[in-house]
Amino acid sequence: MKYTDINFNNKTILITGGAGFIGSNLAFYFQNNYPDATIVVFDMFRNADTFSNGNLKSFGHFKNLLGFNGIVISGDINDKDALKNLKQNYNFDFIFHQAAISDTTVQEQDLMMKTNVNAYEDLLKIAIKHNANMIYASSAATYGDSDIFEVGNEKPNNAYGFSKVMMDNITTSYISKGLEISVVGLKYFNVYGPREFFKNKTSSMVVQFGHQILKGLTPKLFEGSDKILRDFIYIEDIIQANIKACNPSKSGIYNVGTGNARSFEDIVTILQKELEIDNGKEYIPNPFIGSYQFFTQANIDTTKENLNYEPQYSMEDGIKAYVSEIKRLYETEVK
Ligand SMILES: NC(=O)c1ccc[n+]([C@@H]2O[C@H](COP(=O)([O-])OP(=O)(O)OC[C@H]3O[C@@H](n4cnc5c(N)ncnc54)[C@H](O)[C@@H]3O)[C@@H](O)[C@H]2O)c1
Numbered sequence: 001m002k003y004t005d006i007n008f009n010n011k012t013i014l015i016t017g018g019a020g021f022i023g024s025n026l027a028f029y030f031q032n033n034y035p036d037a038t039i040v041v042f043d044m045f046r047n048a049d050t051f052s053n054g055n056l057k058s059f060g061h062f063k064n065l066l067g068f069n070g071i072v073i074s075g076d077i078n079d080k081d082a083l084k085n086l087k088q089n090y091n092f093d094f095i096f097h098q099a100a101i102s103d104t105t106v107q108e109q110d111l112m113m114k115t116n117v118n119a120y121e122d123l124l125k126i127a128i129k130h131n132a133n134m135i136y137a138s139s140a141a142t143y144g145d146s147d148i149f150e151v152g153n154e155k156p157n158n159a160y161g162f163s164k165v166m167m168d169n170i171t172t173s174y175i176s177k178g179l180e181i182s183v184v185g186l187k188y189f190n191v192y193g194p195r196e197f198f199k200n201k202t203s204s205m206v207v208q209f210g211h212q213i214l215k216g217l218t219p220k221l222f223e224g225s226d227k228i229l230r231d232f233i234y235i236e237d238i239i240q241a242n243i244k245a246c247n248p249s250k251s252g253i254y255n256v257g258t259g260n261a262r263s264f265e266d267i268v269t270i271l272q273k274e275l276e277i278d279n280g281k282e283y284i285p286n287p288f289i290g291s292y293q294f295f296t297q298a299n300i301d302t303t304k305e306n307l308n309y310e311p312q313y314s315m316e317d318g319i320k321a322y323v324s325e326i327k328r329l330y331e332t333e334v335k
Helices: 021-033 080-089 109-130 159-177 197-202 205-214 235-244 264-275 301-307 315-334
Strands: 012-016 038-043 071-074 094-097 133-139 183-188 190-192 220-222 232-234 252-256 282-284
Touching (some): 012 021, 021 235, 080 109, 094 109, 109 133, 109 159, 205 264, 205 315, 220 264, 232 235, 232 315, 235 252, 252 301, 264 315
Parallel strands (some): 012 094, 038 071, 183 252, 220 282
């Protein structure tokens, strides 16, 4: 599916974080639709290093790129020499900046700010130098304690959400100075879909519940889960937003969700129907009560207006499209 009239063949495209969930899906979008595009994936890839919360320091995984035939560079966006090489060796037309510490529970604020905030500005400078349009990943986590999910109402409540607000502030400041290129920040809500599996515990509850159900376990939901609502968005709609963000009618920061909040209970019900396994539901007390987000729902009016974005996947559609991959992963990676 092509979402724009831009012909990306013969264009040079940088995808930072391209071995991760969203970045690798973008890499395949270009490979499949524009075989003559030069696609450069820049990613740190995983090793055994962990943060103090026990999770991996980076989730990039070669398996997300199996079948990819573009250029792969293993590197750290905090490494000034690596960025200098990117600047000197290429002339990018588009930069999709997805690399980040994507784990919202990371406590190392120093590395969070360096990686998510400072390295973004370095990449933005490369975009300006190359005259490349910049599309970067912001997050719904910027809203944190806010109950208004419209740009301008951010109230981050963790270092991750704060780092994404700082990225958005840098963007606003550069845009206000006047730029030749377009810069678009996309505040993704809760994304699910193929190639998220290697995010381990930080992958979506869609794949996690899917595998619990396939194992024959009764999915455990927090009490009141029918009233815990989030804007869950299928990866294909995230790709649509990224592609449409390549020629926005206006640079800026936009929400990317479905505009329709759904419950965790719905995820389980739809999965059980699609997997044809009814192993019931178990309810457990919510240990996070007090610090837990009970509702997120993107206001996507300006995204529709300025990016011409129109979400295509309801949760029913997204899970239906995803379920064969959930089963394949279960057979090859989980069992
Ligand atoms: N998935 C979601 O629901 C969601 C929601 C909101 C925002 N986001 C944002 O979208 C972007 C992509 O997220 P994702 O879900 O694909 O996560 P991901 O962790 O799968 O992808 C991020 C990639 O960045 C790489 N990376 C991390 N630190 C790096 C560094 N210092 N140098 C180079 N590469 C580095 C990782 O190896 C990984 O492959 C991130 O910026 C994330 O914050 C994701």
